[in-house]
Amino acid sequence: MQSRKLLPALGLLVLFMLPVLPVPEFWITQLNYIGMFALVALGLVLLTGVGGLTSFGQAAFVGVGAYTTALLSTRYGISPWLALFAGLACTVLIALLLAWLTLRMSGHYLPLATIAWALSLNYLIANTEFLGKYDGILGLPALNLFGLSLQDGRALYYLVWIFALAGAWGVKNLLDSRPGRAIRALNGGTVMAEAMGVSTFRYKVVIFVIAAMLASVSGWLFAHFQRTVNPSPFALKMGIEYLFMAVVGGVGTVWGAFVGSGVLKILEDQLKELLPRLLGSNGNFEVIVLGVLLVLMLKYAPKGLWPFSQGLTARWLPARRRAHDWAGAAPLPARDKPEPGELLLEVDKVRKQFGGLVAVNDVSFKIRAGEIIGLIGPNGAGKSTTFNLVSGVLSLTSGKVNFRGLPVGGLNSRRIAERGMSRTFQHVKMIADMTVLENVALGGYLRSSSGTLRAMLRLDRAEERCLFAEAEKQLQRIGMQGQMHELAGNLALGPQRLMEIARALCTDPALLLLDEPAAGLRHKEKQALAEVLRQLKAEGLSILLVEHDMEFVMGLTDRIVVMEFGTKLIEGTPEEVQASPEVRAAYLGTEH
Numbered sequence: 001m002q003s004r005k006l007l008p009a010l011g012l013l014v015l016f017m018l019p020v021l022p023v024p025e026f027w028i029t030q031l032n033y034i035g036m037f038a039l040v041a042l043g044l045v046l047l048t049g050v051g052g053l054t055s056f057g058q059a060a061f062v063g064v065g066a067y068t069t070a071l072l073s074t075r076y077g078i079s080p081w082l083a084l085f086a087g088l089a090c091t092v093l094i095a096l097l098l099a100w101l102t103l104r105m106s107g108h109y110l111p112l113a114t115i116a117w118a119l120s121l122n123y124l125i126a127n128t129e130f131l132g133k134y135d136g137i138l139g140l141p142a143l144n145l146f147g148l149s150l151q152d153g154r155a156l157y158y159l160v161w162i163f164a165l166a167g168a169w170g171v172k173n174l175l176d177s178r179p180g181r182a183i184r185a186l187n188g189g190t191v192m193a194e195a196m197g198v199s200t201f202r203y204k205v206v207i208f209v210i211a212a213m214l215a216s217v218s219g220w221l222f223a224h225f226q227r228t229v230n231p232s233p234f235a236l237k238m239g240i241e242y243l244f245m246a247v248v249g250g251v252g253t254v255w256g257a258f259v260g261s262g263v264l265k266i267l268e269d270q271l272k273e274l275l276p277r278l279l280g281s282n283g284n285f286e287v288i289v290l291g292v293l294l295v296l297m298l299k300y301a302p303k304g305l306w307p308f309s310q311g312l313t314a315r316w317l318p319a320r321r322r323a324h325d326w327a328g329a330a331p332l333p334a335r336d337k338p339e340p341g342e343l344l345l346e347v348d349k350v351r352k353q354f355g356g357l358v359a360v361n362d363v364s365f366k367i368r369a370g371e372i373i374g375l376i377g378p379n380g381a382g383k384s385t386t387f388n389l390v391s392g393v394l395s396l397t398s399g400k401v402n403f404r405g406l407p408v409g410g411l412n413s414r415r416i417a418e419r420g421m422s423r424t425f426q427h428v429k430m431i432a433d434m435t436v437l438e439n440v441a442l443g444g445y446l447r448s449s450s451g452t453l454r455a456m457l458r459l460d461r462a463e464e465r466c467l468f469a470e471a472e473k474q475l476q477r478i479g480m481q482g483q484m485h486e487l488a489g490n491l492a493l494g495p496q497r498l499m500e501i502a503r504a505l506c507t508d509p510a511l512l513l514l515d516e517p518a519a520g521l522r523h524k525e526k527q528a529l530a531e532v533l534r535q536l537k538a539e540g541l542s543i544l545l546v547e548h549d550m551e552f553v554m555g556l557t558d559r560i561v562v563m564e565f566g567t568k569l570i571e572g573t574p575e576e577v578q579a580s581p582e583v584r585a586a587y588l589g590t591e592h
């Protein structure tokens with residue numbers, strides 16, 4: 001534990017002592033650039049590494065910050081500090097516009113769109129008379145802080161690194177918070193996060209804007225360091241380099257941004273110097289060597305240098321475990337629970353057509369509070385589609401769904417979660433590199449309120465304690481408390497499915513929707529799951545269970561709805577269903 005705190009403290013001390021030590025000016029300049037580049041790469045850690053949104057266009061935002069301060073401080077004599085905020089305001093406006101235009105794109109369309117707007121913004125700057133075209137703007141004033149001129153690289157060094165480390169602190173805090181868990185959920189697609197009540201589009205915009213703002217601050221520092229701006233450092237080529245820096249360091253890790261910026265900057269400069277001397281001729285040979293090194297790194301350390309080095313040192317540094325500081329935390333707000341026997345869910349003639357195929361054909365059933373209802377049927381019978389209609393993943397072609405007396409048909413899964421239905425997934429959806437506890441705490445999203453700024457400034461700790469206390473309570477409820485500090489991705493399938501149930505319970509649902517929870521489980525794991533579900537029923541919870549495993553459903557449910565070819569074949573008690581000749585023909589007959 002001691003070495004975990006000692007090493008960063010030592011690193012910080014060395015970093016802040018460097019300018020007063022006899023370190024050559026060249027290295028101070030290098031470190032200034034590394035700090036500025038790291039700010040941009042930090043934005044990419046959040047946007048690309050964590051959020052899964054690849055951007056080649058961050059250099060354009062560096063340009064917005066640089067040009068705004070250049071223009072305002074040289075033409076209008078405005079203080080560079082005011083210009084910093086003006087630059088950030090411009091950046092936010094441009095980022096919001098671009099986010100609105102591009103962030104709904106997926107796959108390769110988004111990276112292509114970032115290339116397109118990076119080219120356009122750069123071309124616009126380079127061809128605007130007002131901005132000095134390709135010559136840019138010269139004669140920027142040096143920064144001044146409390147009467148102290150930061151003209152000298154050694155003086156500016158402190159400002160650069162205060163910004164860079166403050167950025168790292170903010171991003172690190174954000175990732176370990178309520179909005180941070182929502183952001184970390186983006187990378188695995190939007191369905192699970194939306195089902196936990198997260199507006200995934202909103203968080204995509206948030207990380208896009210934060211990344212743009214970090215780039216803009218870097219541009220402001222860069223402009224006053226160089227004392228001149230021109231379009232070339234903000235071109236697409238630099239946008240690609242920033243992405244390389246993040247990837248080389250480790251695109252999902254905060255300190256990777258610093259490692260990547262440092263390694264690339266130093267290697268590039270040293271190779272530029274060394275290679276022509278070695279080869280005896282001039283040329284940009286460093287580009288070739290860097291390209292080869294990058295390919296080798298992607299092959300042998302694909303997660304980047306920081307995670308690679310962490311893997312090597314894991315033997316000496318014990319894994320960090322979250323301090324258990326939530327004992328006695330206040331409970332999260334809870335919803336009014338339905339009375340036993342109260343009509344909870346009313347599915348009335350729901351229909352879903354995919355083109356000419358009627359996947360669900362006027363299916364109706366009801367669930368009362370305290371019941372476990374099974375929805376079964378052979379492959380392709382329409383169970384998952386019905387489940388998705390109830391949980392808001394699919395829109396209804398016709399029919400009605402009422403929940404606790406109010407219509408919910410047509411609401412999206414976020415709104416459905418707000419009303420008190422929570423679901424699990426046929427294929428487990430989780431954040432593999434987060435602990436079990438953190439995954440479950442994501443379920444408490446709608447019962448808490450800390451926003452991005454509070455999280456970045458770490459003002460959210462009291463609410464975080466409440467969230468973790470609730471997550472631990474739900475894990476205890478299903479008998480998984482002992483595994484709460486494990487990474488979710490390291491669990492076997494059975495515990496992963498139970499973890500999903502704990503996450504759904506953390507939303508404080510009135511109805512739990514389980515999509516094939518026994519699929520792929522071993523016999524013992526099925527027994528453990530059935531035990532948990534029986535216990536939840538005994539506690540008064542209502543459950544809709546879509547399942548393939550007949551034995552599992554028969555021993556657990558109060559009533560069963562059997563579907564075939566999109567229609568409801570029969571509804572009854574497990575005994576009635578088992579005795580039904582139609583079911584035998586349609587389902588059991590084909591199964592046994």
Ligand SMILES: Nc1ncnc2c1ncn2[C@@H]1O[C@H](COP(=O)(O)OP(=O)(O)OP(=O)(O)O)[C@@H](O)[C@H]1O
Binds near residue numbers: 357380548
């Ligand atoms: N998005 C879609 N587009 C077109 N057809 C679909 C879509 N989703 C499902 N279907 C079709 O609707 C029918 C019902 O599918 P559904 O997945 O609901 O069945 P199921 O009972 O859940 O089957 P399984 O047990 O195999 O998951 C199938 O014929 C399926 O091919």
